[in-house]
Amino acid sequence: MRAISRTNLADEAIEAIRGDILSKRWAVGDKLPNEASLSAMLSVSRGTVREAVRVLVSQGYLETRQGSGTYVRSTTDAGRPLTMARRASLRDQFEARLALDVEAARLTAIRKTPETVTELRRLLAERGTYDGDDKAGFIERDLAFHKAVIAASGNRAMVEIYDFFSASIAETIAATLGKDIPEPDMQAHADIVDAIETGDPGKADAAVRRFMAPVLAALDRMILS
Amino acid sequence: MRAISRTNLADEAIEAIRGDILSKRWAVGDKLPNEASLSAMLSVSRGTVREAVRVLVSQGYLETRQGSGTYVRSTTDAGRPLTMARRASLRDQFEARLALDVEAARLTAIRKTPETVTELRRLLAERGTYDGDDKAGFIERDLAFHKAVIAASGNRAMVEIYDFFSASIAETIAATLGKDIPEPDMQAHADIVDAIETGDPGKADAAVRRFMAPVLAALDRMILS
DNA sequence: CTCATAAAGTCATCCGATGACTTTATGAGT
Protein backbone atom coordinates (compact mmCIF):
# COMPACT_ATOMS: atom_id res chain seq x y z
CA MET A 1 0.00 0.00 0.00
CA ARG A 2 2.81 2.35 0.77
CA ALA A 3 0.38 4.75 2.36
CA ILE A 4 3.29 6.77 3.56
CA SER A 5 5.61 7.63 0.75
CA ARG A 6 9.06 7.67 2.14
CA THR A 7 10.76 10.47 0.39
CA ASN A 8 14.24 9.37 1.16
CA LEU A 9 16.32 6.25 1.12
CA ALA A 10 17.75 6.77 4.57
CA ASP A 11 14.30 6.52 6.18
CA GLU A 12 13.64 3.34 4.27
CA ALA A 13 16.95 1.97 5.45
CA ILE A 14 16.11 2.93 9.02
CA GLU A 15 12.79 1.11 8.89
CA ALA A 16 14.30 -1.90 7.16
CA ILE A 17 16.98 -2.31 9.78
CA ARG A 18 14.64 -1.54 12.65
CA GLY A 19 12.24 -4.09 11.24
CA ASP A 20 14.92 -6.73 11.16
CA ILE A 21 15.80 -5.93 14.73
CA LEU A 22 12.22 -5.96 16.01
CA SER A 23 11.50 -9.18 14.16
CA LYS A 24 14.37 -10.69 16.12
CA ARG A 25 16.31 -11.48 13.00
CA TRP A 26 19.25 -10.27 14.99
CA ALA A 27 19.31 -10.82 18.72
CA VAL A 28 20.70 -8.54 21.39
CA GLY A 29 24.46 -8.51 21.21
CA ASP A 30 24.52 -9.79 17.68
CA LYS A 31 26.82 -8.15 15.23
CA LEU A 32 25.27 -6.70 12.14
CA PRO A 33 26.80 -7.19 8.71
CA ASN A 34 29.42 -4.59 8.01
CA GLU A 35 28.55 -1.33 6.34
CA ALA A 36 29.50 -2.53 2.90
CA SER A 37 27.25 -5.57 3.23
CA LEU A 38 24.32 -3.57 4.56
CA SER A 39 24.86 -1.18 1.72
CA ALA A 40 24.56 -4.04 -0.76
CA MET A 41 21.60 -5.64 1.04
CA LEU A 42 19.58 -2.47 1.12
CA SER A 43 20.74 -1.25 -2.24
CA VAL A 44 21.84 2.09 -0.91
CA SER A 45 25.23 3.67 -0.58
CA ARG A 46 27.40 3.23 2.46
CA GLY A 47 26.85 6.85 3.38
CA THR A 48 23.12 6.29 3.52
CA VAL A 49 23.63 3.19 5.64
CA ARG A 50 25.72 5.26 8.02
CA GLU A 51 22.98 7.87 8.35
CA ALA A 52 20.45 5.15 9.10
CA VAL A 53 22.69 3.43 11.62
CA ARG A 54 23.46 6.74 13.28
CA VAL A 55 19.75 7.36 13.84
CA LEU A 56 19.19 3.88 15.22
CA VAL A 57 22.13 4.39 17.55
CA SER A 58 20.59 7.63 18.76
CA GLN A 59 17.36 5.74 19.39
CA GLY A 60 19.07 3.06 21.38
CA TYR A 61 18.64 0.13 19.03
CA LEU A 62 22.25 -0.14 17.91
CA GLU A 63 25.73 0.48 19.15
CA THR A 64 28.82 0.95 17.01
CA ARG A 65 32.34 0.07 18.02
CA GLN A 66 34.98 1.52 15.81
CA GLY A 67 37.15 -1.16 14.35
CA SER A 68 34.85 -3.91 15.56
CA GLY A 69 31.39 -3.59 14.13
CA THR A 70 27.81 -2.57 14.76
CA TYR A 71 25.86 -4.44 17.43
CA VAL A 72 22.24 -4.74 18.49
CA ARG A 73 21.62 -3.14 21.85
CA SER A 74 17.87 -3.63 22.16
CA THR A 75 15.34 -5.65 20.22
CA THR A 76 12.29 -4.20 21.87
CA ASP A 77 10.61 -0.94 21.19
CA ALA A 78 8.76 -1.03 24.47
CA GLY A 79 10.92 1.79 25.68
CA ARG A 80 10.89 3.38 22.31
CA PRO A 81 10.49 7.06 22.78
CA LEU A 82 7.63 8.46 20.80
CA THR A 83 9.15 11.41 19.07
CA MET A 84 6.35 12.94 17.18
CA ALA A 85 7.61 16.11 15.67
CA ARG A 86 9.16 14.24 12.77
CA ARG A 87 7.27 15.15 9.68
CA ALA A 88 3.84 14.97 11.13
CA SER A 89 2.11 17.98 9.74
CA LEU A 90 0.11 20.38 11.83
CA ARG A 91 -2.99 18.89 10.28
CA ASP A 92 -1.93 15.36 11.22
CA GLN A 93 -1.37 16.43 14.78
CA PHE A 94 -4.75 18.09 14.92
CA GLU A 95 -6.45 15.01 13.57
CA ALA A 96 -4.74 12.88 16.19
CA ARG A 97 -5.77 15.37 18.82
CA LEU A 98 -9.31 15.24 17.49
CA ALA A 99 -9.33 11.47 17.86
CA LEU A 100 -8.47 11.82 21.53
CA ASP A 101 -10.80 14.75 22.13
CA VAL A 102 -13.75 12.91 20.65
CA GLU A 103 -13.20 9.68 22.51
CA ALA A 104 -12.45 11.43 25.76
CA ALA A 105 -15.60 13.51 25.48
CA ARG A 106 -17.62 10.35 24.94
CA LEU A 107 -16.10 8.71 27.98
CA THR A 108 -16.47 11.81 30.08
CA ALA A 109 -20.13 12.04 29.14
CA ILE A 110 -20.60 8.49 30.36
CA ARG A 111 -18.52 8.79 33.51
CA LYS A 112 -19.22 12.38 34.48
CA THR A 113 -20.24 13.55 37.87
CA PRO A 114 -21.96 16.85 38.69
CA GLU A 115 -18.62 18.08 39.98
CA THR A 116 -17.05 17.32 36.62
CA VAL A 117 -19.43 19.62 34.82
CA THR A 118 -19.00 22.33 37.40
CA GLU A 119 -15.26 22.20 37.10
CA LEU A 120 -15.34 22.29 33.31
CA ARG A 121 -17.62 25.36 33.42
CA ARG A 122 -15.23 27.02 35.82
CA LEU A 123 -12.23 26.40 33.57
CA LEU A 124 -14.18 27.65 30.60
CA ALA A 125 -15.06 30.89 32.38
CA GLU A 126 -11.44 31.29 33.40
CA ARG A 127 -10.35 30.79 29.85
CA GLY A 128 -12.44 33.69 28.65
CA THR A 129 -12.18 34.92 25.11
CA TYR A 130 -9.18 35.94 23.12
CA ASP A 131 -8.75 39.68 23.11
CA GLY A 132 -5.64 39.79 20.97
CA ASP A 133 -3.25 40.08 23.89
CA ASP A 134 -1.34 37.48 25.83
CA LYS A 135 -1.51 34.87 23.13
CA ALA A 136 0.58 32.37 25.06
CA GLY A 137 -1.53 32.73 28.17
CA PHE A 138 -4.73 32.27 26.26
CA ILE A 139 -3.50 29.15 24.53
CA GLU A 140 -2.44 27.81 27.89
CA ARG A 141 -5.86 28.39 29.42
CA ASP A 142 -7.53 26.93 26.37
CA LEU A 143 -5.43 23.80 26.54
CA ALA A 144 -6.16 23.57 30.25
CA PHE A 145 -9.85 23.27 29.48
CA HIS A 146 -9.35 20.58 26.88
CA LYS A 147 -6.95 18.68 29.07
CA ALA A 148 -9.54 18.78 31.81
CA VAL A 149 -12.02 17.07 29.50
CA ILE A 150 -9.45 14.40 28.77
CA ALA A 151 -8.62 14.01 32.44
CA ALA A 152 -12.30 13.74 33.33
CA SER A 153 -12.51 10.72 31.08
CA GLY A 154 -10.43 8.95 33.69
CA ASN A 155 -8.18 7.51 31.01
CA ARG A 156 -4.56 7.95 31.98
CA ALA A 157 -3.22 6.75 28.66
CA MET A 158 -5.08 9.47 26.80
CA VAL A 159 -3.94 12.09 29.25
CA GLU A 160 -0.35 11.17 28.68
CA ILE A 161 -0.62 11.13 24.93
CA TYR A 162 -2.42 14.44 25.00
CA ASP A 163 0.23 15.95 27.22
CA PHE A 164 2.84 14.61 24.91
CA PHE A 165 1.85 16.60 21.93
CA SER A 166 -0.12 19.45 23.40
CA ALA A 167 3.21 21.20 23.90
CA SER A 168 4.06 20.82 20.27
CA ILE A 169 0.59 21.89 19.20
CA ALA A 170 0.68 24.96 21.41
CA GLU A 171 4.01 25.88 19.92
CA THR A 172 2.82 25.63 16.37
CA ILE A 173 -0.42 27.42 17.11
CA ALA A 174 1.47 30.25 18.72
CA ALA A 175 3.62 30.49 15.63
CA THR A 176 0.74 30.55 13.19
CA LEU A 177 -2.09 32.11 15.16
CA GLY A 178 -3.28 35.56 14.36
CA LYS A 179 -3.40 34.51 10.74
CA ASP A 180 -5.92 32.20 9.21
CA ILE A 181 -6.74 29.79 11.95
CA PRO A 182 -9.99 30.61 13.67
CA GLU A 183 -10.21 29.98 17.37
CA PRO A 184 -13.42 28.19 18.21
CA ASP A 185 -15.61 30.57 20.15
CA MET A 186 -17.03 30.35 23.60
CA GLN A 187 -20.32 28.93 22.43
CA ALA A 188 -18.63 25.97 20.75
CA HIS A 189 -16.82 25.23 23.97
CA ALA A 190 -19.97 25.56 26.02
CA ASP A 191 -21.72 23.16 23.67
CA ILE A 192 -19.20 20.50 24.56
CA VAL A 193 -19.83 20.90 28.26
CA ASP A 194 -23.57 20.89 27.71
CA ALA A 195 -23.33 17.71 25.67
CA ILE A 196 -21.25 16.07 28.36
CA GLU A 197 -23.82 17.12 30.93
CA THR A 198 -26.55 15.26 29.04
CA GLY A 199 -24.54 12.10 29.48
CA ASP A 200 -25.02 11.20 25.82
CA PRO A 201 -21.71 10.11 24.28
CA GLY A 202 -23.08 10.64 20.77
CA LYS A 203 -23.88 14.27 21.52
CA ALA A 204 -20.49 14.81 23.09
CA ASP A 205 -18.87 13.27 20.04
CA ALA A 206 -20.80 15.53 17.69
CA ALA A 207 -20.12 18.64 19.74
CA VAL A 208 -16.38 18.09 19.62
CA ARG A 209 -16.47 17.46 15.89
CA ARG A 210 -18.44 20.65 15.30
CA PHE A 211 -15.90 22.38 17.45
CA MET A 212 -12.89 21.21 15.50
CA ALA A 213 -14.32 21.36 12.00
CA PRO A 214 -13.58 25.04 11.34
CA VAL A 215 -9.98 24.64 12.46
CA LEU A 216 -9.40 21.66 10.20
CA ALA A 217 -11.01 23.49 7.32
CA ALA A 218 -8.68 26.42 7.89
CA LEU A 219 -5.70 24.07 7.99
CA ASP A 220 -6.78 22.63 4.68
CA ARG A 221 -6.81 26.08 3.16
CA MET A 222 -3.34 26.72 4.55
CA ILE A 223 -2.04 23.49 3.07
CA LEU A 224 -3.54 24.25 -0.30
CA SER A 225 -2.06 27.70 -0.44
CA MET B 1 27.09 4.44 32.16
CA ARG B 2 30.28 4.60 30.27
CA ALA B 3 32.08 7.87 30.28
CA ILE B 4 30.93 9.96 27.40
CA SER B 5 33.73 9.48 24.97
CA ARG B 6 33.82 12.41 22.69
CA THR B 7 35.76 10.46 20.13
CA ASN B 8 32.93 10.93 17.76
CA LEU B 9 32.67 14.01 15.59
CA ALA B 10 29.08 13.40 14.58
CA ASP B 11 27.96 13.41 18.22
CA GLU B 12 29.82 16.64 18.76
CA ALA B 13 28.14 18.10 15.73
CA ILE B 14 24.74 16.94 17.00
CA GLU B 15 25.28 18.59 20.36
CA ALA B 16 26.63 21.74 18.78
CA ILE B 17 23.63 22.16 16.51
CA ARG B 18 21.15 21.13 19.18
CA GLY B 19 22.75 23.62 21.51
CA ASP B 20 22.32 26.40 19.00
CA ILE B 21 18.69 25.44 18.56
CA LEU B 22 17.88 25.21 22.26
CA SER B 23 19.62 28.48 22.93
CA LYS B 24 17.29 30.04 20.40
CA ARG B 25 20.12 31.10 18.18
CA TRP B 26 17.84 29.92 15.42
CA ALA B 27 14.10 30.32 15.87
CA VAL B 28 11.35 28.00 14.72
CA GLY B 29 11.08 28.14 10.98
CA ASP B 30 14.52 29.59 10.53
CA LYS B 31 16.69 28.16 7.84
CA LEU B 32 20.02 26.78 8.87
CA PRO B 33 23.18 27.48 6.90
CA ASN B 34 23.58 25.01 4.08
CA GLU B 35 25.47 21.79 4.55
CA ALA B 36 28.70 23.17 3.16
CA SER B 37 28.58 26.11 5.57
CA LEU B 38 27.76 23.94 8.57
CA SER B 39 30.58 21.70 7.52
CA ALA B 40 32.97 24.64 7.59
CA MET B 41 31.59 26.07 10.84
CA LEU B 42 31.91 22.79 12.72
CA SER B 43 35.11 21.77 10.99
CA VAL B 44 33.74 18.43 9.95
CA SER B 45 32.98 16.95 6.59
CA ARG B 46 29.68 17.34 4.89
CA GLY B 47 28.93 13.67 5.43
CA THR B 48 29.31 14.10 9.16
CA VAL B 49 27.02 17.12 9.06
CA ARG B 50 24.44 15.03 7.26
CA GLU B 51 24.61 12.30 9.92
CA ALA B 52 24.12 14.89 12.65
CA VAL B 53 21.25 16.58 10.85
CA ARG B 54 19.62 13.23 10.19
CA VAL B 55 19.61 12.43 13.89
CA LEU B 56 18.19 15.83 14.79
CA VAL B 57 15.49 15.33 12.18
CA SER B 58 14.63 11.98 13.72
CA GLN B 59 14.39 13.68 17.09
CA GLY B 60 12.08 16.35 15.80
CA TYR B 61 14.35 19.35 16.05
CA LEU B 62 14.97 19.86 12.36
CA GLU B 63 13.27 19.35 9.07
CA THR B 64 14.98 19.10 5.71
CA ARG B 65 13.44 20.09 2.41
CA GLN B 66 15.27 18.87 -0.60
CA GLY B 67 16.23 21.70 -2.85
CA SER B 68 15.31 24.27 -0.22
CA GLY B 69 17.27 23.87 2.96
CA THR B 70 17.22 22.67 6.54
CA TYR B 71 14.79 24.33 8.93
CA VAL B 72 14.23 24.45 12.67
CA ARG B 73 11.06 22.64 13.61
CA SER B 74 11.11 22.94 17.36
CA THR B 75 13.19 24.92 19.78
CA THR B 76 11.89 23.01 22.77
CA ASP B 77 13.13 19.71 23.98
CA ALA B 78 11.03 17.79 21.52
CA GLY B 79 13.10 14.70 22.08
CA ARG B 80 11.48 14.23 25.44
CA PRO B 81 10.02 10.80 25.06
CA LEU B 82 6.51 9.71 25.79
CA THR B 83 6.75 6.74 28.04
CA MET B 84 3.50 5.24 29.16
CA ALA B 85 4.32 5.95 32.73
CA ARG B 86 3.26 3.61 35.44
CA ARG B 87 1.62 1.35 32.94
CA ALA B 88 -1.81 2.57 32.17
CA SER B 89 -4.42 -0.09 32.62
CA LEU B 90 -5.23 -2.48 29.84
CA ARG B 91 -8.61 -0.88 29.50
CA ASP B 92 -7.15 2.59 29.21
CA GLN B 93 -4.83 1.45 26.49
CA PHE B 94 -7.64 -0.14 24.59
CA GLU B 95 -9.74 2.98 24.83
CA ALA B 96 -6.89 5.06 23.51
CA ARG B 97 -6.38 2.59 20.74
CA LEU B 98 -10.09 2.75 20.00
CA ALA B 99 -9.86 6.51 19.66
CA LEU B 100 -7.18 6.13 17.02
CA ASP B 101 -8.87 3.24 15.26
CA VAL B 102 -12.14 5.09 14.98
CA GLU B 103 -10.68 8.33 13.71
CA ALA B 104 -8.32 6.57 11.32
CA ALA B 105 -11.17 4.52 9.90
CA ARG B 106 -13.14 7.71 9.33
CA LEU B 107 -10.25 9.35 7.54
CA THR B 108 -9.47 6.25 5.52
CA ALA B 109 -13.08 6.05 4.42
CA ILE B 110 -12.81 9.59 3.16
CA ARG B 111 -9.40 9.30 1.57
CA LYS B 112 -9.50 5.71 0.37
CA THR B 113 -8.62 4.55 -3.10
CA PRO B 114 -9.69 1.27 -4.69
CA GLU B 115 -6.17 0.03 -4.05
CA THR B 116 -6.58 0.76 -0.36
CA VAL B 117 -9.58 -1.52 -0.09
CA THR B 118 -7.89 -4.23 -2.11
CA GLU B 119 -4.83 -4.10 0.10
CA LEU B 120 -6.88 -4.23 3.28
CA ARG B 121 -8.79 -7.25 2.01
CA ARG B 122 -5.51 -8.92 1.16
CA LEU B 123 -4.12 -8.31 4.64
CA LEU B 124 -7.33 -9.58 6.17
CA ALA B 125 -7.17 -12.78 4.14
CA GLU B 126 -3.56 -13.18 5.09
CA ARG B 127 -4.46 -12.76 8.73
CA GLY B 128 -6.90 -15.64 8.60
CA THR B 129 -8.45 -16.93 11.78
CA TYR B 130 -6.84 -18.04 14.98
CA ASP B 131 -6.48 -21.78 15.07
CA GLY B 132 -4.82 -22.00 18.44
CA ASP B 133 -1.33 -22.22 17.08
CA ASP B 134 1.31 -19.62 16.37
CA LYS B 135 -0.20 -17.06 18.68
CA ALA B 136 2.59 -14.57 18.08
CA GLY B 137 2.29 -14.84 14.33
CA PHE B 138 -1.46 -14.37 14.44
CA ILE B 139 -1.22 -11.30 16.62
CA GLU B 140 1.37 -9.91 14.29
CA ARG B 141 -0.84 -10.40 11.27
CA ASP B 142 -3.81 -8.98 13.13
CA LEU B 143 -1.89 -5.89 14.11
CA ALA B 144 -0.63 -5.57 10.55
CA PHE B 145 -4.21 -5.22 9.38
CA HIS B 146 -5.11 -2.61 11.94
CA LYS B 147 -1.91 -0.71 11.33
CA ALA B 148 -2.68 -0.73 7.63
CA VAL B 149 -6.00 0.97 8.32
CA ILE B 150 -4.17 3.62 10.31
CA ALA B 151 -1.52 4.01 7.64
CA ALA B 152 -4.15 4.33 4.93
CA SER B 153 -5.53 7.34 6.74
CA GLY B 154 -2.39 9.11 5.62
CA ASN B 155 -1.90 10.52 9.10
CA ARG B 156 1.68 10.12 10.19
CA ALA B 157 1.04 11.25 13.74
CA MET B 158 -1.52 8.51 14.29
CA VAL B 159 0.76 5.93 12.76
CA GLU B 160 3.48 6.86 15.20
CA ILE B 161 1.21 6.84 18.21
CA TYR B 162 -0.19 3.49 17.13
CA ASP B 163 3.29 2.09 16.68
CA PHE B 164 4.06 3.30 20.14
CA PHE B 165 1.10 1.33 21.42
CA SER B 166 1.38 -1.76 19.34
CA ALA B 167 4.13 -3.36 21.38
CA SER B 168 2.17 -3.23 24.60
CA ILE B 169 -1.04 -4.09 22.82
CA ALA B 170 0.49 -7.16 21.27
CA GLU B 171 1.79 -8.11 24.66
CA THR B 172 -1.55 -7.82 26.35
CA ILE B 173 -3.40 -9.54 23.56
CA ALA B 174 -0.99 -12.42 23.79
CA ALA B 175 -1.63 -12.64 27.51
CA THR B 176 -5.38 -12.70 27.15
CA LEU B 177 -5.90 -14.52 23.88
CA GLY B 178 -7.70 -17.79 24.32
CA LYS B 179 -9.04 -16.72 27.67
CA ASP B 180 -11.93 -14.50 28.52
CA ILE B 181 -11.40 -11.83 25.97
CA PRO B 182 -13.09 -12.57 22.70
CA GLU B 183 -11.08 -11.88 19.61
CA PRO B 184 -13.26 -10.08 17.10
CA ASP B 185 -14.04 -12.52 14.34
CA MET B 186 -13.43 -12.29 10.66
CA GLN B 187 -16.86 -10.86 9.95
CA ALA B 188 -16.27 -7.93 12.29
CA HIS B 189 -13.03 -7.18 10.51
CA ALA B 190 -14.64 -7.48 7.10
CA ASP B 191 -17.37 -5.09 8.20
CA ILE B 192 -14.76 -2.42 8.78
CA VAL B 193 -13.34 -2.80 5.31
CA ASP B 194 -16.81 -2.79 3.81
CA ALA B 195 -17.65 0.38 5.68
CA ILE B 196 -14.47 2.02 4.49
CA GLU B 197 -15.32 0.99 0.95
CA THR B 198 -18.62 2.87 1.14
CA GLY B 199 -16.65 6.03 1.84
CA ASP B 200 -18.99 6.92 4.67
CA PRO B 201 -16.99 7.97 7.73
CA GLY B 202 -20.00 7.47 9.96
CA LYS B 203 -20.32 3.85 8.91
CA ALA B 204 -16.61 3.27 9.36
CA ASP B 205 -16.84 4.81 12.80
CA ALA B 206 -19.72 2.56 13.77
CA ALA B 207 -18.08 -0.56 12.38
CA VAL B 208 -14.97 -0.03 14.44
CA ARG B 209 -17.02 0.60 17.58
CA ARG B 210 -19.04 -2.56 17.02
CA PHE B 211 -15.76 -4.30 16.53
CA MET B 212 -14.25 -3.15 19.78
CA ALA B 213 -17.35 -3.27 21.96
CA PRO B 214 -17.13 -6.95 22.93
CA VAL B 215 -13.50 -6.60 23.90
CA LEU B 216 -14.18 -3.60 26.10
CA ALA B 217 -17.13 -5.36 27.67
CA ALA B 218 -14.93 -8.34 28.47
CA LEU B 219 -12.34 -6.04 29.96
CA ASP B 220 -15.01 -4.50 32.18
CA ARG B 221 -15.97 -7.93 33.46
CA MET B 222 -12.33 -8.65 34.20
CA ILE B 223 -11.96 -5.44 36.14
CA LEU B 224 -15.12 -6.05 38.12
CA SER B 225 -14.20 -9.56 39.04
C1' DC C 1 3.03 44.04 -15.01
C1' DT C 2 2.49 38.95 -15.85
C1' DC C 3 4.23 34.72 -16.43
C1' DA C 4 6.83 31.02 -18.59
C1' DT C 5 11.62 29.76 -18.59
C1' DA C 6 16.43 29.70 -17.32
C1' DA C 7 19.69 29.87 -13.75
C1' DA C 8 21.28 29.32 -9.20
C1' DG C 9 20.97 27.23 -4.71
C1' DT C 10 20.42 23.19 -1.88
C1' DC C 11 19.60 18.62 -0.29
C1' DA C 12 19.88 13.42 -1.68
C1' DT C 13 22.71 9.97 -2.99
C1' DC C 14 26.60 7.68 -4.64
C1' DC C 15 31.58 6.54 -4.99
C1' DG C 16 36.34 6.18 -3.74
C1' DA C 17 40.08 6.99 -0.52
C1' DT C 18 42.51 7.48 3.92
C1' DG C 19 42.91 7.14 8.92
C1' DA C 20 41.96 4.93 13.41
C1' DC C 21 40.81 1.25 16.07
C1' DT C 22 39.86 -3.75 17.01
C1' DT C 23 40.29 -8.51 16.19
C1' DT C 24 42.64 -12.32 14.42
C1' DA C 25 46.57 -14.73 12.55
C1' DT C 26 51.40 -15.44 12.75
C1' DG C 27 55.71 -17.10 14.35
C1' DA C 28 59.84 -16.40 17.03
C1' DG C 29 61.51 -17.34 21.52
C1' DT C 30 61.12 -20.03 25.54
Added chain:
DNA sequence: ACTCATAAAGTCATCGGATGACTTTATGAG
Protein backbone atom coordinates in the same frame (compact mmCIF):
# COMPACT_ATOMS: atom_id res chain seq x y z
C1' DA D 1 53.66 -26.93 23.39
C1' DC D 2 52.95 -22.34 25.25
C1' DT D 3 53.45 -17.24 25.45
C1' DC D 4 53.22 -13.08 23.60
C1' DA D 5 54.80 -9.33 20.71
C1' DT D 6 53.87 -8.11 16.03
C1' DA D 7 51.82 -8.21 11.54
C1' DA D 8 47.76 -8.58 8.92
C1' DA D 9 42.99 -8.26 8.15
C1' DG D 10 38.54 -6.41 9.19
C1' DT D 11 35.66 -2.54 10.27
C1' DC D 12 34.05 1.93 11.54
C1' DA D 13 35.18 7.19 11.17
C1' DT D 14 35.86 10.78 8.30
C1' DC D 15 36.88 13.12 4.27
C1' DG D 16 36.25 15.11 -0.55
C1' DG D 17 34.30 15.03 -5.00
C1' DA D 18 30.60 14.17 -8.31
C1' DT D 19 25.90 13.67 -10.06
C1' DG D 20 20.89 13.92 -9.72
C1' DA D 21 16.53 15.92 -8.00
C1' DC D 22 14.03 19.46 -6.27
C1' DT D 23 13.13 24.37 -4.90
C1' DT D 24 13.77 29.13 -5.16
C1' DT D 25 15.11 33.13 -7.51
C1' DA D 26 16.31 35.85 -11.47
C1' DT D 27 15.35 36.88 -16.17
C1' DG D 28 13.23 38.46 -20.25
C1' DA D 29 9.60 38.33 -23.72
C1' DG D 30 5.03 39.72 -24.35
